Amino acid sequence: MNTLNHFDTPQLELLHRGKVRDSFRAPSGERLIVVTDRLSAFDSVLETPVAHKGAVLNRLAAFWFDKTRHIIPNHVISLPDPNVTLAREAEPIRVEMVVRHYLTGSMWRGYQQGQRSFSGVTVPDGLTKHQQFPEPIVTPTTKEESDREITPENLVAEGWVTAELYEQMRVKALELFNFASQWMAERGIILVDTKYEFGLYEGQLMLIDEIHTPDSSRFWSADDYARHPEAAEQMDKEYVRQWLIAHKQDGQYPRALTPEVSAEATRRYLDIYERITGAPLPIGNDDVQARIVGNLVRAGIMKDADVKAKTL
Incomplete structure (x- = not known):
């Protein structure tokens, strides 16, 4: 082929x-x-x-x-x-805005080992694998040789972004995620988590790279998740x-x-x-x-x- x-x-x-x-x-x-x-x-x-x-x-x-x-x-x-x-x-912003709606992947692995704070977001004890959060959460990482979890406060302190720019990115990331989640839900697909990358073009915030693809996102079949949530197969x-x-x-x-x-x-x-x-x-x-x-x-x-x- x-x-x-x-x-x-x-x-x-x-x-x-x-x-x-x-x-x-x-x-x-x-x-x-x-x-x-x-x-x-x-x-x-x-x-x-x-x-x-x-x-x-x-x-x-x-x-x-x-x-x-x-x-x-x-x-x-x-x-x-x-x-x-x-x-x-565009001038890329070296931050990945990771949006998660379920406890899975690397976050679940950290949770099993006792981690409860993820990029400044604290989650409670007693959660189960693939459990849905009440609302999507944003867990940013740096874009380096090896990406690392980082709090919004440290992103600002280390000079990655200003507080105002981070807040713009956070709001837009959640808007994008909620829009896509509704679109996919109508088609029997769960948008589990994804990442967004932004840049500056003529001083304005702009979405770059890719968005909601199988390489940048995690998808589940809604039917499969309903039948056995902890073993739902990724699409x-x-x-x-x-x-x-x-x-x-x-x-x-x-x-x-x-x-x-x-x-x-x-x-x-x-x-x-x-x-x-x-x-x-x-x-x-x-x-x-x-x-x-x-x-x-x-x-x-x-x-x-x-x-x-x-x-x-």
Whole structure:
């Protein structure tokens, strides 16, 4: 199955190659973000790309950016290709605004070990795994080599943000979360937790990065949660994480997925896209690399389709 592992072209300056996204400088000065099919788990990029994953992430994020424009402006200018976003160059704020509505994941692991304060939010004793909080809570982290929990007061004291800017981010993060939670609830999906990233553009707060995707959020089926809440299965890339855990040897996770696991991961990404948007992701058997080049040429971002990008 045709996949996109890396994107390179001599025509565009490479700004950054992340775990999943490759960023370039567009001729107009904006940022061109190519979302690949790479999959990251446990702070490592696997050797096996997952077909259509990049298009799911890019188009689903674009779907949500469009749906939430009434809450806050975002960095999207256009989508010249299903895997590509042309974005405004905002100054990123090095804080992740993590919003949680259920006790799960790393927070549950800390809770089991006696932790009761999370980024300045105190939760009571006696809670159970996957229990819903009365209201969503915001537990920010820093964006560093290794992200760390931090209180809003320490974010301000360490100079990450001003108190006024943090409060803007907190309010907008909760507005975004509540809007998406209601949307998904109507479609039988629980938005368990997610993270938001913001930047400043011409002095104004702007939503950047991605929003409500399977890589940045945790989803549960509402029916599954109602039947057995403490064992509700995640509708995101947790399936791959659990496979890696089950096949760990000598303290090392597998570096590659089997064809069967990769195919199932693709099915799950396509399924969550359709369940959220109400329409299947348009997919084809075309060469993703060639398609991107052709679309960038038509958008005036690249000059000549004969100048080929290459896959590493």
